[in-house]
Structures are given as C-alpha cells and as structure tokens.
Amino acid sequence: MRILLIIVCILGALKPAWALEVSGYAGIESLGFIHDANYDNQHNHYLSGVIQPEIFHEWDDGRQNFAFVPFYRYSQHDSRRTHFDIRELSWLKAAETWELRVGIRKVFWGVAESQHLVDIVNQTDWVENIDGEDKLGQPMINLALIRDWGTLDLFVLPGFRERRFPGEEGRNRPPIPISMDHANFSKDGFERQMAYAMRWSASFNVWDIGLSHFYGTSRDPLILLEFDPATGKPRLIQRYDTINQTGLDVQMTEGNWLWKLEAIVRSGQRNTYFAGTGGFEYTFFGVFDTGLDLGLLAEYLYDSRGRTNRSLFAFEDDFLVALRFGFNDAQSTEILAGVLFDRNSSTKFYSIEASRRIAANWKLSVEARLFGQVANDDQAFFLKDDDHIRAELTFHF
C-alpha cells in the first residue's frame, strides 16, 4: 500500500502539467456456496469489496500514453483473497513500423472460450476468479515490429510472480491449502525471475493467425505433496519449472461461423506434452425478429498427459457445449451458459455467466459454477462441494 501512496503522490505532483483521465470501477461482491464447507475454518458465504481505478494520459496525438491501474480486493474471510495488485503501470510509444510498451502490463493471446492454452505471459489471479481470466500485472519490455507480413512482438519479462491460492478460510481448495511459502523452482536467482517470449500475428482475409514461443519460468505450477521436515505434516507446495512452450492460435471467420483452434507443445515440466482446443461458435443473429443474437459454442479439449497429470484442472479429453445470448438491448444484457464434460468420467462442470447494466453507471454480474458428479479420481474432486453463486454489483466512473 505504501507503494501505491507514493505513486499517487508522484501523479498528484505531475497533475498540473498533465491532463489525466481518471476512470475505473468499485464494487461489492457476494460469494455464496450451496453446500456446507467440507473443511474446518471455511465459510458458506463471503462478502468482499473491490476497487480498480484507471489513470490514463495520452499525448503526442495518441502516439504515446501512460496508464496506471491499481487493483484492490478486500474479502471478509480468507486473508489470501484480500489482495492488492498493480494491473498496469506502463508507458507506450507508437511509431509507423513499431510500438514499444514498457512497464507492468497484461497481454492476452488466443481465441478459444473454454480454456486459454496459448495465453501465457501473465500469471493468473486465481483467488480473484477460478475462470482464469483475471491476471496479475507482469513487468515487461515489449517491442512490436509492425510490417506488411504482420506484427512480431518481442518480450523480455523480468520478475516472476507466484500464483496465489485460497487459504485456510477459502473455498475452492484441496483439504489442505496450497502453501504460499515453500514454492520450489527448477532454476534459482536471476534465471528464475526471467522469461522471454515472441509472437507473430497476422490477419489474412478470413484468417487470424498467431504463432508464439515462450521460454522461462512456467506460470502454472505443478502441485506437489511433501512432508514438512520439522513437523512431519503433509503440505501441498507449488513447483515451477523452466519451460519452452510453442503455441498456435487460429480463427477463421466466415458468415455466421467462427472456427477456432489453439494448440501448444510444452517441454521442461515433466514430459513434453501437447494440448489443444478446437471448435466453433455459430451465431443466429436477430432470432425471432428481435435484436437477440443466439450463439452456439462447441469446443473439444485435449491434453496428451491424460489422467496422469498432477496440475490442477487438466482437460485431457473434454467437451464444452455452451449457449451465448446477446440481447443487444440498451442495458447490454448478456448470458453465457455452458457445460464442460469429461468424456471418460462422469465429471461435469456447469457455468452460467450473466450481466446487465442496471443504471447509467451500475452493472450487475452473476456467475453460477456447479460441479456435477465429480469422479473420485478426478483432479477436480476436491471442488465437488464448492458449487457457488457469485453476484457482483459494480459502479463505473
């Protein structure tokens, strides 16, 4: 928090010379669990508050900008979920054939909806939401070369960030909370802190293609069981390996169809493996002569590690089927409802996300995540009683 204060003071001092644009949101969240907690110290209902202001300045006719986006969530229970992050603190310079982006930023790669295999630059903010779409800010130097043949992004990513997992009082966790103090790395010192990446992306006609490579400390850890040498008690620790990952993402857009493919090959984290997600989204525009758009989504998820994998949530042979309702009304009402099912077991994971603007600056979002018939040997087994409904009311300024 002290860092935030200092930054705010610096920005305050700069303000006379700079016209800063301030926006952002603040909200309250209710997170309710349908079943009673399985483990001691857990709760059935959690209240929390969040704020994410955005301070932005653009000059040089939009060719340079500065952005500062701090984030803070306070949670009634589970101190690990109470967390502060700098989502963005960056400077950007755009020229005719290149862009330089320096500072803490967030980068997204990929096209699929069920999982984001190719997206690897930022650490996932797992305590924020288990959908994996919230990310921690990542320090980076990113040079983009912009040519006729596409954009080549080069990244130097200093500063590794460990994933945060729910603590004693949190839900969505194994019987013992994953330790935040005993992370284990394949490299030490400078090398542990570093990662490098590059991505080429281009659009040709109906095709949008990205080809990427990442080298450095993996963002998603393996979770290992070990015994505390002092007390002899079991504990779950995070293990981060130095990996090479090559990724491909392709989307073909034609008429009402979006065809999507993401594929990765990763080495350095146990055996080399391959994973992929492919599928489509077909949209019926303006059904029943209304403004309603109805989208049908289907994706197949594959992971060559199969059932031997020990990381959280491996989708080794799964299908996602979902419906997307876009009401296109003045309140921007949207619903995305889907079920992810494992082809080799009974495990099903249901998800419904809905949002609607309820007044000029207010928005209500509701998410329901239900774990159905989780198989005993499934890695998601510990989540079987963590069905929950999350409602968040946000004020946008």
Added chain:
Amino acid sequence: MKNLLLLALLALFAQPLLALSPEQQGRDIFVAIDKRENGFGDTRADVKMILKNRSGDESLRLLEIKTLEVQNDGDKSLTLFDSPRDIKGTALLSFTHALTPDDQWLYLPALKRVKRIASANKSGPFLGSEYAFEDLTSTEIEKYSYHYLRDEPLDGIDCFVVELTPRYEHSGYTRQITWVDKARYVVLKTEYYDRKNALLKTQTFSQYQQYLGQYWRPLDQLMVNHQNGKSTRLLSENFQFRTGLTERDFDQNALKRSR
C-alpha cells in the same frame, strides 16, 4: 434535308436521356454523391448517441469515431466507446467492403482481448440503439441496386426520391427509400423497410455542415423505429478532416492502445 439532319442529331443526343432507365437514373444520383465524397482523406468526430425508449427514458453513449478513406474499397473505421462507463475503452475496428463481408475486430479492455467478430452481423442493433451495424458502415456504390422514383420536395427542398435495394448478404432490409437534396447531393431522409417489407425505421439528417468547401456532414441524425416506438439521435461534434491518419491508425495494434 437540313431539318431531317437536325432531327437526327437531336434524336442522337436526346435518345440516351429519354432512354435513361430509372435504375440508371437512381444509380447516377448516388454516383454523383459518391464523387463529391472523393478525396476526403480521413475524419475524426465525437459522437453523442441518445437512446430513447417508448416511455421517453433516455440513455447516453459517447463515441469517438475515426475514418480512413480507402481507394477502390470500403473505408476503414475505428470506433472507441467512452460511455456507458462499464464499456469504456471497448473499441471496434471495421474494414468495410462493397460486396464481400466486412472485417470486424472488437477490443475488450478488461481482458485485453481482440476478438474477430462474425461479419454476418449486419442487421444487429449497434450498442442497443436503433441503428443497425449496416446503417453505420460506409456507403459504397456497389452495395445497392437503385431505382429512381420521382422528384418531390421535402420541407421545401427539391429532392430526388430513390429506392435502394441491398445487394449484400444478411441485410435486415428489403429496400430503403431515400430523399436526396438536388442542390447539395446529400441524403435528407431514409425510410427502411424490414424483411417483410413493412416500414421499420425513418432516419432524418439535419444540420448539414460543409467542410473544406466540399464535404457535407449531418451533425444531427435521428432514427425513429416505428415498430417498437424507440428512437436514437446521433449528434456529431468536433468534425475534423485530413488529420493525418494512416493505415497504421486502423490496425489491431492501434485498436489495443486506444482508450
């Protein structure tokens, strides 16, 4: 003999005029409009969208629109949403084409994600307004077939009345009837007929301003939906021409950095 020659000459010149089909006449009017638009280069404008529902409640959207003229193809545009605040920073990049589907990318700032979106979405409402995507894209000659109907004054201004039939796929309209100001060659009114050929919407264009001594832009456009009783008013401010925008201001990198 002399008279006969004159008659023949007259016939030679008069023939094309007399034989001008309503289709050709209608098309010629829009070619003339298009010609006057030629060479605008690029524009920037701030747009205020006022949505009004049946009971008169209003909601507001603020947009920043940049447009780049592309020779021999549809224009490129980048629309940045400033309000409602929950979608602030969302931006839409469009490469419009005459007959092949447009290319569109949507930038979602919360996820930092660029999504290529389906091009069949022509008739869908834009941001919950009474404007469909197809009402807001650039007008290319080849997009329609034309039929000149009649001359008729509109609010005391002499107009050509021309019927336009979309030639591109996925349009929500069977036809549009337009009133074109004979003196300035600008559209003053458009009636949109839905897929069942019933009158759906009327768009009126007013407060035309001329820029660079050539290009006319309406600062006020009102779209009234007769079937649901809603309306949307588009007010443009700070129109600027030839501001030095290039192709680079209309690529995915520019889309991601706009806020």
